[in-house]
Amino acid sequence: MEDLLKKSFVTGVERVAAWADLLDAINVYPVADGDTGRNLSISLSPLRFANGEGDKVVRQLLMAARGNSGNIASQFFSAFYTESFLNLKKAVREGKDRAWKAVSDPRAGTMLSVFDALEEILSIQGFTSDPKSTDRIMSQLEKAVRDTREALPKLRDAGVVDSGALGMYIFFEGFFQTLYGHTNSYRPVTEVFPGCLTISSTFKETLESGYCVDFVVKADTSSEDLVKIAGSQESAVIIHEGDLYKIHLHTDDKEKIKSRMSALGPVLNWEDDNLAAQIEQFSKAPAASALHIMTDAAGSLTRDDAKKYGFTLLNSYLNVGEKSLPETYCHPDDLYKAMRAGMKVSTSQASVFERHQFYASVMARFEKVLYLCVGSVFTGNYQVALDWKKEHDPENRFQVVDTGAASGRLGVIVLAALQYLAQTNDMEKTFAFAENAVKTCEEYVFLDKLQYLAAGGRLSKTSAFFGDMLKMKPVVSPQPEGAKKVGVVRNRRDQIKMALSKLAAALHKESRALIMLEYSDNVEQVSAFREKVRRLYPRADVRLQPLSLTSGAHMGPGTWGVAFLKVTSDEQRATSNEQ
Numbered sequence: 001m002e003d004l005l006k007k008s009f010v011t012g013v014e015r016v017a018a019w020a021d022l023l024d025a026i027n028v029y030p031v032a033d034g035d036t037g038r039n040l041s042i043s044l045s046p047l048r049f050a051n052g053e054g055d056k057v058v059r060q061l062l063m064a065a066r067g068n069s070g071n072i073a074s075q076f077f078s079a080f081y082t083e084s085f086l087n088l089k090k091a092v093r094e095g096k097d098r099a100w101k102a103v104s105d106p107r108a109g110t111m112l113s114v115f116d117a118l119e120e121i122l123s124i125q126g127f128t129s130d131p132k133s134t135d136r137i138m139s140q141l142e143k144a145v146r147d148t149r150e151a152l153p154k155l156r157d158a159g160v161v162d163s164g165a166l167g168m169y170i171f172f173e174g175f176f177q178t179l180y181g182h183t184n185s186y187r188p189v190t191e192v193f194p195g196c197l198t199i200s201s202t203f204k205e206t207l208e209s210g211y212c213v214d215f216v217v218k219a220d221t222s223s224e225d226l227v228k229i230a231g232s233q234e235s236a237v238i239i240h241e242g243d244l245y246k247i248h249l250h251t252d253d254k255e256k257i258k259s260r261m262s263a264l265g266p267v268l269n270w271e272d273d274n275l276a277a278q279i280e281q282f283s284k285a286p287a288a289s290a291l292h293i294m295t296d297a298a299g300s301l302t303r304d305d306a307k308k309y310g311f312t313l314l315n316s317y318l319n320v321g322e323k324s325l326p327e328t329y330c331h332p333d334d335l336y337k338a339m340r341a342g343m344k345v346s347t348s349q350a351s352v353f354e355r356h357q358f359y360a361s362v363m364a365r366f367e368k369v370l371y372l373c374v375g376s377v378f379t380g381n382y383q384v385a386l387d388w389k390k391e392h393d394p395e396n397r398f399q400v401v402d403t404g405a406a407s408g409r410l411g412v413i414v415l416a417a418l419q420y421l422a423q424t425n426d427m428e429k430t431f432a433f434a435e436n437a438v439k440t441c442e443e444y445v446f447l448d449k450l451q452y453l454a455a456g457g458r459l460s461k462t463s464a465f466f467g468d469m470l471k472m473k474p475v476v477s478p479q480p481e482g483a484k485k486v487g488v489v490r491n492r493r494d495q496i497k498m499a500l501s502k503l504a505a506a507l508h509k510e511s512r513a514l515i516m517l518e519y520s521d522n523v524e525q526v527s528a529f530r531e532k533v534r535r536l537y538p539r540a541d542v543r544l545q546p547l548s549l550t551s552g553a554h555m556g557p558g559t560w561g562v563a564f565l566k567v568t569s570d571e572q573r574a575t576s577n578e579q
Contacts, residue, residue, distance in 0.1 A: 011353065012170075012173075013045065014353055016037075017315075017350070022361065027163040028158045028203065031212075031279065036069045036163040038303065040069055042066045043064050047077065067212065068248060069110075069163070071248045073099070079091060079097075088122065088126075092119045096112075096116060103237055104238070109155065110162050110164055111168045114172075117141055128180075144165065145161050145162070149162075157202075159196070160198070160199055166193070188361075189364065205282070208250075210254075210275050211274060213247075214246075215246075216268045217244070217245045223245070227245075285310070286308075292369045293370050293371075294372070296314050296373060297550070298378065298548050299407065299408075299411040300407045301410075303328040309418050310418075312358070312361075312362050315327050319348060326350075332549060335552060340557055346553065355384050355385070359389075368398075369397065369398050372401050372403050373401060374403065375404040375478065375480055376480075377404070377480060399431055401438070402480075404480030404481075407518065409563045413437045413565065416567070437565055442477070444475055445475065445518075447555050472489075473488065473495065475489060492525070502562070514543070516545050516564070518545050520558060521557045521558065523544070523546075547561065
């Protein structure tokens with residue numbers, strides 16, 4: 001039973017990750033900042049690797065919690081996880097009580113109502129491992145989620161259900177379905193809540209200033225000043241575990257809060273988001289289209305890019321020490337700092353189940369989807385997608401392209417295809433455009449040191465030692481057959497010389513092209529190179545992008561790259577004729 005419970009937690013977390021984009025898209029309460037999906041994915045991530053050590057999991061949940069929804073959920077699950085092995089009813093009751101107490105101003109019509117509904121149905125019927133029991137539980141939770149739309153004025157104005165409540169419904173459906181041993185009968189969320197998942201065109205959010213802040217302070221248990229300072233801020237969530245205080249709040253002066261908290265004890269963890277920037281990004285999200293593109297985060301594309309241009313990113317997982325998160329939810333600075341310190345770093349794929357849930361999610365929300373997949377030589381994503389398509393796509397609405405690419409080359413192909421689709425509104429033409437781009441897009445990645453490739457087993461340690469000792473810097477190009485070594489240089493000056501020669505071989509001054517310059521922890525150096533490239537190719541779209549963390553974890557700090565795609569005259573005419 002214990003192994004089944006662990007599997008049930010993992011299933012719940014993976015379902016939330018797969019539907020995170022939808023949760024972000026309807027996140028208007030308490031602030032329309034579009035981050036509930038991200039926050040829940042990060043906050044619940046410790047449950048993916050829980051090994052039965054309750055105290056350790058509780059501490060990890062405390063440290064991981066992000067945002068209002070994530071902090072409330074972490075309090076529920078800190079009890080639900082540690083108690084559920086013994087008594088499910090008791091676990092829900094204790095978790096619900098902790099969640100309600102965590103918030104300075106708790107409101108019905110949020111995920112708190114889902115916790116209430118779960119306690120109520122379990123007190124009536126309990127839980128047995130059969131479909132009828134699960135159906136009754138999920139019917140109760142479904143009603144609780146649907147009722148949130150009328151419970152709070154902002155949700156009523158927006159015409160949507162509460163995103164945190166929906167996130168908990170998605171989790172518990174996976175949890176209880178797995179607990180009774182049936183994991184293949186999920187109804188798409190869009191079918192369960194029709195008419196409740198699209199924000200009204202008349203909804204407007206007031207632009208707010210300040211920051212959404214999460215931090216952990218190690219302080220004396222009687223630190224009343226800490227609670228007083230935090231409690232005076234907006235949207236405060238204060239959680240006390242042993243000698244740790246986990247605080248979530250909204251403030252206009254994050255530096256003042258950080259300074260005052262540091263005076264009371266060491267700040268162990270600090271995260272902040274600019275509310276004004278988030279709200280502005282949320283308000284400018286592109287209108288939903290029937291035609292949609294998805295790709296892998298291995299393509300040097302960020303979560304912000306996905307929101308800005310309206311595409312879906314399928315994450316790999318980045319494992320740094322004991323932490324494991326979807327790669328676009330990680331801070332690059334944290335990764336490269338850890339690598340320089342010698343910390344163990346690795347990457348892993350999402351489970352087949354999670355990937356299947358991603359495909360189901362996009363297919364439930366869009367009429368046609370083009371999946372520009374990371375090269376099959378790098379991951380198994382292409383075959384997993386084809387297997388899912390064979391079983392679930394009789395109408396051929398899900399098209400999959402093995403790009404043979406990764407990092408910047410994949411990113412350039414995706415951005416160019418997005419632009420082409422926006423101009424033509426034709427999925428078949430875009431499919432053909434992408435396949436042609438796969439053949440013509442180039443990328444060259446310049447490594448600083450070989451030791452990181454050796455640490456990941458991609459190069460012998462002896463070769464890395466002598467290469468670094470001799471100051472040899474390899475140049476690689478991600479190709480359909482794998483990462484191909486295309487040269488060796490001795491210093492940064494030679495790297496720049498080679499990058500310019502590769503650009504010059506494919507482009508001339510008047511070329512229209514998309515050029516991506518990728519950086520790791522060297523954004524200032526690459527930014528300076530960008531200005532030179534802009535002067536050389538004034539008609540090109542030259543973009544500065546962080547190197548995908550999948551690539552960064554293998555290639556290490558100091559890595560940078562250039563990827564580029566020339567737009568042909570035929571493609572220019574095709575798009576101009578549609579305008």
